[in-house]
Amino acid sequence: MQSVIRRPRHIRPAAPYTRRDPAPSRLQYRWQRLWLTPFWRFAIRVLLPFALLAGIAALVWSDPLRAGAIKAHVSAMQEAVQNRQEFLTTTLSIEGASPDLADAVRKKLNVTLPMSSFDLDLAALRTAAQSLPAVAEAQVQIRSGGVLRVQITERIPVLVWRKGEHLILVDSEGHPVAGLHARSDRADLPLIAGQGANEAAGEALDILATAGPIAGRIQGLVRMGQRRWDIVLDYGQRLMLPAENPIAALDRALALDQAERLFDRDILAIDLRYGPRPVLRLAPYALTKRQESLGLIKPVESSL
Amino acid sequence: MSDLYHSQRAMRDMRKAALQRGVIAILDIGSSKIACLFLKFDESARARGIDGVGPMAGQSNFKVIGAATTRSRGVRFGEISMMTETERAIRTAVQAAQKMANVRVDHAIVTFSGGEPRSYGLAGQIDMQGGEVSEQDVARVLAACDVPPLGDGREVLHAQPVNFALDHRSGLADPRGQAGGTLACDMHLLSIDADVVRNVLYCVGRCDLEVAGIASSAYVSGVASLVEDEQELGAACIDMGGGSTSVSIFMKKHMIFADSVRMGGDHVTRDISKGLSVPMAVAERMKTKHGGVVATSMDDREMIDMGGDSGDYEHDMRQVSRTELIGIMRPRVEEILEETRACLDAAGFDSLPSRQIVLTGGSSQIPGLDDLAARILGQRVRMGRPLRVQGLPQAATGPAFSSAVGLCLFAANPQDEWWDFEALHSPYPARSLRRAVRWLRDNW
Incomplete structure (x- = not known):
């Protein structure tokens, strides 16, 4: 009701303040309590949207025609991204290899460039590069600017291994590096022979290094019975080294040679296999001469 | 009485379930306001295995996480007079507290002041036949108390053992494990109008809450506003509410008398x-x-x-x-205080060693009331405010909330009641079996 007379403000009593205090309806109350139930909240806020999305996805996927279209679209998009200029590999650079080996590696890798870097199987390329005998280790990486870089560590041949009819170049660890047409092609490398000779290449190199004083006379090393070495000198002389500790035995033989000029004598073989007692095998004529000089046999006059 | 025994036991189990869940609602249904507090119990305190009450009078293991009050509707003299209105008021309070706590609560402990509480002091005695007092014996001695006729339509609200005596030794708080010949107990029983309780239970049930306990507001406001030595030495708590004024007398940490004046x-x-x-x-x-x-x-x-x-x-x-x-x-x-005085006189308050009187409740905030009360009730009057409880909003720390806060303490460490002990097994079958065995042994 509006008062007829407008009261002066200062004597106007403040309207009794009663707080608005509405009660929630039963439904509202229950709804709030339902919302405060953890499982219900989880179901509505997580399970329901998830189930809805899953349902829609399943519905769309159930039609094979539509599923195929989606798959095609996805693969086309993937293709488009992979074939972008930024991902294209255009050049193959092989480093650390001699020109011949580089050609061999290039042929072995057999990549047709330009190619998307997504399509390059670097692990397979590396395996292929390492399958070449002359390659010790290969590192394959794609560098910026579309470069496929293959870093090769080459095997260096240090020995020639005669295996049956063939000549094979062998590195210091005994790995075969390449074939050889003629011995004269690499006359600078020492020769080894015999079955399993390449497996003891390291030992052979040690022996050759020790046998420096007679290096000019050495024809080659022969692996005997896959366990010990024979040094073949010119004129068919042989130095039979023991399986155990051949370097020491060789040292002793060299000392003998220095003192007694052993290798210049008419000896077929020097057997060092039994350490305490080297055995000399004389040539047949030299043996007869020796026996005659000792008076063991009479000299036979030739009837000729 | 057996009926009520079972319903109280059911409430106790409900309270245990609520404590297991960790949250419980406190509902103070008053004539002028309805207060609702949500308590969150700290599992770590229970896991730490604190014996007994624990630090800070047991308040350290719970926290108030939601509090709301609303104008009370349909409550007169602390009793429900309009069910739907009261239900709406409870709903308002519970919803607001729920919104604050952001937790759903299914169990509520309720207090109200109406229903004309009446106090009875009971005494019981049994022969122990030598041996130690077991829990079974405590149950037996509690069951041995003679219950006076409570009157039509009245129920037991509280039945608390106040004192145990073993032979000539009285004042035992916990006689279990002690040896003696005769076990006697004093029990304080508070009866209340059954229909009032039923209305309250119905109203709370309509709000989808399970009642995990009921307590008289006289008792709980005494728990909240009397300090420890007052409870020990004897003091009266006068909770001046909106529609009724509750009186409770505490002695040796137990309530020994409660009454209410239907004025506020x-x-x-x-x-x-x-x-x-x-x-x-x-x-x-x-x-x-x-x-x-x-x-x-x-x-x-x-x-x-x-x-x-x-x-x-x-x-x-x-x-x-x-x-x-x-x-x-x-x-x-003055009239209210005179009536209160009459209640105290009827209870024999003058014979207590310490006649401390604590005034609390919303109406105790009238300026000058302490002077007037000192003139009518006795010299030792002080204004009481409830204990500080962790998490309680500043607005709910006044004397008007002493019964709500007391109910929090009650929920945290409830007093042992008669129904907390196992129901007494009828001794007859065991005895007859024993007699049969003895007969067989004697004759064969």
């Missing part, structure tokens, strides 16, 4: 409303803002606008001096 602050408001012919809301505002019980000469000059919306200038511009207001309020407050 609402009656003062109604007197003002009638005397000055103003609406109840205005009368309430005048009472809380300008009210008092001791007039001084200054109060003659303090004029209070009464206001009005009738349109009649003379009527709307009325003013009343504070002295007049005090003149209306004082006789009613």
